[in-house]
Amino acid sequence: MPIHILAIGGSLRRSSYNRLLIEQARRQAPQDAIIEIADLSDVPLYNDDTEAQGFPAPVRRLAAQADRADAFLIATPEYNYSVPGVLKNAIDWLSRAHKAPFAGKPVAIASASASWLGGARAQYHLRQILVYLDARTLNKPELFISTAHEKFSASGELTDPVARQGLFSLLATLTAAARQAEATASDAQAA
Numbered sequence: 449m450p451i452h453i454l455a456i457g458g459s460l461r462r463s464s465y466n467r468l469l470i471e472q473a474r475r476q477a478p479q480d481a482i483i484e485i486a487d488l489s490d491v492p493l494y495n496d497d498t499e500a501q502g503f504p505a506p507v508r509r510l511a512a513q514a515d516r517a518d519a520f521l522i523a524t525p526e527y528n529y530s531v532p533g534v535l536k537n538a539i540d541w542l543s544r545a546h547k548a549p550f551a552g553k554p555v556a557i558a559s560a561s562a563s564w565l566g567g568a569r570a571q572y573h574l575r576q577i578l579v580y581l582d583a584r585t586l587n588k589p590e591l592f593i594s595t596a597h598e599k600f601s602a603s604g605e606l607t608d609p610v611a612r613q614g615l616f617s618l619l620a621t622l623t624a625a626a627r628q629a630e631a632t633a634s635d636a637q638a639a
């Protein structure tokens with residue numbers, strides 16, 4: 449059975465580098481993995497009153513995708529030294545729609561930015577959020593696509609060889625971690 453990875457991007461921008469990175473991940477996915485891409489464009493801002501009336505359709509769709517996922521890839525820009533509100537909002541909704549959407553599941557983090565640091569500070573904030581959600585966030589490899597404008601071609605291909613290799617390693621590690629989690633769960637069931 450292939451490993452199902454849900455890729456969540458932290459930017460809604462049409463030509464977002466992080467969106468390009470996710471599309472590249474889909475092209476570079478390991479043979480035994482399938483990457484599905486979450487659409488956050490119509491997820492409303494979290495509001496308890498809205499939740500009380502029932503989860504909006506875009507949230508239900510996202511929650512169903514998260515439920516099906518064996519692992520996650522989150523690619524995000526850095527906004528004001530942290531994660532964009534769009535991403536935090538999606539995570540907040542997910543944490544309400546399902547008791548533990550990330551619990552025990554491997555999560556790989558990547559960031560792309562035109563800056564020199566490549567979104568590092570956002571990654572460390574994201575890691576903190578994922579601690580509370582009990583995700584199995586990969587410590588290594590770390591993938592920061594700095595000066596992103598120099599690393600993608602005009603057609604959106606990640607052309608930088610080091611960045612491509614970094615993405616390849618991240619996806620291979622994520623898929624292996626998901627296989628390991630699967631094996632541990634089936635051992636526990638058999639015991």
Ligand SMILES: Cc1cc2nc3c(=O)[nH]c(=O)nc-3n(C[C@H](O)[C@H](O)[C@H](O)COP(=O)(O)O)c2cc1C
Binds near residue numbers: 464466566
């Ligand atoms: C509101 C806002 C805040 C930002 N803050 C930071 C920041 O703190 N650090 C940084 O490196 N880049 C910052 N940026 C730049 C973005 O990270 C950069 O434009 C990135 O490419 C956006 O990601 P995207 O290409 O996926 O849309 C900020 C951009 C915006 C719009």
